[in-house]
Amino acid sequence: MLHPRYFLSFLLLMAVHMAGAQTVARITVNTGAYARYNTPVSFALGKVNVNSLKGLVLYQLNNGSRQAVPVRVETGPAAITWQLAGEVKPGVTLQYELVKGKEETTLPDNERVTVEDDHRTLTVLAGNHPVLRYQYTVMEPPPGVDTAFRRSGFIHPAWTPGGKVLTNIQPKDHYHHYGIWNPWTDTEFEGETVDFWNLKKRSGTVRFSRFNSKTGGFNALQEHVVFKKNGTEKVAMNEEWDVDVYPYDGKTFMWDFTSRLQCATASPITLNQYRYGGGFAIRGNAEWNNENSAVLTSEGKTRKNADSTHARWLKIAGNLKDGLAGLLILSAPANFRAPQPVRVWPEKDQHGQVFGMFSPTKDYSWTLQPGKTYTQSYRVITFDKDLTAEQAEAYWNDFAHPPKVTGRLVK
Known part of the structure; x- marks a missing residue:
C-alpha cells in the first residue's frame, strides 16, 4: 500500500456487453491444495495507466453467466485486488474478465x-x-x-x-x-x-x-x-x-x-x-x-x-x-x-x-x-x-x- 488506492464496486449481474465496453485482461485463479475463504488475491496490470481507466469492472465467469466482483485498483505498480467470495474448495479454477466499462460504479457504504x-x-x-x-x-x-x-x-x-x-x-x-x-x-x-x-x-x-x-x-x-x-x-x-x-x-x-x-x-x-x-x-x-x-x-x-x-x-x-x-x-x-x-x-x-x-x-x-x-x-x-x-x-x-x-x- 505504497500508493493511493481507489475503491471501486460494480453492480451485480450487470449487462456484459455495455456500450463501449473493452476487455482489459483475462485472469485465472487456482485455489491449489487448500480451501479458501474470502481470500485476498491480486493481479498485476504491468504498465497500464490505471488513472486513465474509468469504470473498471471485474467479472467472475461461471457456466456462461457473469457476476461483477468488487475490486480495488492500485497504482505504482498497477494492480487490482479482490477477494474470493465465501468458501472455495481446493483444486478449483476460477475465471475472470477485467472490463473497462462506460461508467464507474460506487461501492455500497456497508x-x-x-x-x-x-x-x-x-x-x-x-x-x-x-x-x-x-x-x-x-x-x-x-x-x-x-x-x-x-x-x-x-x-x-x-x-x-x-x-x-x-x-x-x-x-x-x-x-x-x-x-x-x-x-x-x-x-x-x-x-x-x-x-x-x-x-x-x-x-x-x-x-x-x-x-x-x-x-x-x-x-x-x-x-x-x-x-x-x-x-x-x-x-x-x-x-x-x-x-x-x-x-x-x-x-x-x-x-x-x-x-x-x-x-x-x-x-x-x-x-x-x-x-x-x-x-x-x-x-x-x-x-x-x-x-x-x-x-x-x-x-x-x-x-x-x-x-x-x-x-x-x-x-x-x-x-x-x-x-x-x-x-x-x-x-x-x-x-x-x-x-x-x-x-x-x-x-x-x-x-x-x-x-x-x-x-x-x-x-x-x-x-x-x-x-x-x-x-x-x-x-x-x-x-x-x-x-x-x-x-x-x-x-x-x-x-x-x-x-x-x-x-x-x-x-
Whole structure:
C-alpha cells in the first residue's frame, strides 16, 4: 500500500456487453491444495495507466453467466485486488474478465473500507464497523507518571466485529505497553546500546513521522530515534508500517500488518538476541486474566508452555464483560527466523494479564545493513466466536500459500 488506492464496486449481474465496453485482461485463479475463504488475491496490470481507466469492472465467469466482483485498483505498480467470495474448495479454477466499462460504479457504504482522521488518530472502518485505530500524535502518560513514557505510532484500540476492545495501553504494571506495537529492546548502534522498548531508560523511542497513504488502511513512516549521550537525537532506523484492512465478511475482521525496516544512516544496527523485541506484540484487554482467557499456538502450546517456543500462528481469546473476544495472528513464512519464536506471559506472571508477541530475535541476533529493506508480515483475524485450531490452521495455510493467479492483458 505504497500508493493511493481507489475503491471501486460494480453492480451485480450487470449487462456484459455495455456500450463501449473493452476487455482489459483475462485472469485465472487456482485455489491449489487448500480451501479458501474470502481470500485476498491480486493481479498485476504491468504498465497500464490505471488513472486513465474509468469504470473498471471485474467479472467472475461461471457456466456462461457473469457476476461483477468488487475490486480495488492500485497504482505504482498497477494492480487490482479482490477477494474470493465465501468458501472455495481446493483444486478449483476460477475465471475472470477485467472490463473497462462506460461508467464507474460506487461501492455500497456497508462494503467499503474507509478511514477517518481526527488530526490525532486514524480510525479504519470496514463498512460502519471500526476495525482499528492508529495513534499518530504523541500519547501522554497518565498524570503524575514519568513523561519518558510518552510516545506515538501504535494501534489502540483494535476491535472485534462486535465492537469489543482487544488491546490495552499504559497499564500500571508496564506504562510502556501500547496496544499493538513492535519496538526493539536490546540494540547496538554506533557504539551505543539503545533500548527503543523500555522508554524509562531514555535511550530511545519510536515516533510517527508521516503518512504515505491513508486509503484502505494506512501506510505510515515511523522513526526509531536514539537519544545520544551528548544530548542530541539521531534516527537509527526508518520503519514503514503498512496496514491493509479487508471488507467485513459478516463474521471476522481481517487485516494485514507489514513492517519494513531500513537503516536511516550509513551505520548498521544490530538487534541483539533478547526475549522481547520487534515482530508483532499485543497487550491484551485489562479484563483478561488467567481464568477467563487462553493462548494457543500452531504447535499446540498454551500459556503453560508457549513461551520461547516457535510458532506459525498465535491465538489469544477470552471472555470480556460483553462476551468472548479474540484475535489470531499469522506469521508469514518469509519472516526472519520463521517459524518465529514467541514471548507469551505464563499464567502466573503479572497477575495473569495477557501479553503475546512474535519476537524474531528471541534466540538469535540480527544485523541490519544500510541500503537493504527488511520485511516482517503478519495477518490478523479478529472474532467474537472462538476459532478452532483447525480453522486457525486453515487461515495460516491460506496466508502462507496463496492461490495461484495468472492471466494476460488484452491489447
